[in-house]
Amino acid sequence: DAGITQSPRHKVTETGTPVTLRCHQTENHRYMYWYRQDPGHGLRLIHYSYGVKDTDKGEVSDGYSVSRSKTEDFLLTLESATSSQTSVYFCAISESQSSYEQYFGPGTRLTVT
């Protein structure tokens, strides 16, 4: 398995609180991605990064921000969590764009009450 860890693995938080999820890789891959997985929706891209300090929005970026200050870390922040952000969040990495596969982390289950 690719060296990807996510923390925390489980979190329960209250509506309106800020939450930060961390993705850490040891593969030195350039591309990193944040997805959310919801029943009936599959995986939807939130944000991605194509290098240190280089990020772009995905399909469902509203309410989320990201930061990447080091190659190995990609942070996802929910500025003010809402119940609609209850989901399982997966980080993925890729060596390059286009034809290279993405490797997924173990996921973080976030519940917003």
Next chain:
Amino acid sequence: AQSVSQHNHHVILSEAASLELGCNYSYGGTVNLFWYVQYPGQHLQLLLKYFSGDPLVKGIKGFEAEFIKSKFSFNLRKPSVQWSDTAEYFCAVNASGYSTLTFGKGTMLLVSP
């Protein structure tokens, strides 16, 4: 924009039955195609991928998929399923030259022993 359609949300089979899961995508240019599998409680793992060449690609665990360009399809097949194939299967497409994957909504496969 790319989109991916998986025709079946749930499939129930008995062991030794044959499997075919449908996947269609909408994008007129060159694409790279993937099938991922997610076993219960686990992260996504790559089953197989198509970039170019032989449209029939073989993956792990006896799975194969056929790319039919004229039909914009990339269906997943396995001649004889096992109980251990119970999982959710995701088709994904990447438009060549772009950094992101677009996933289908997934097909949950339940194999009864």
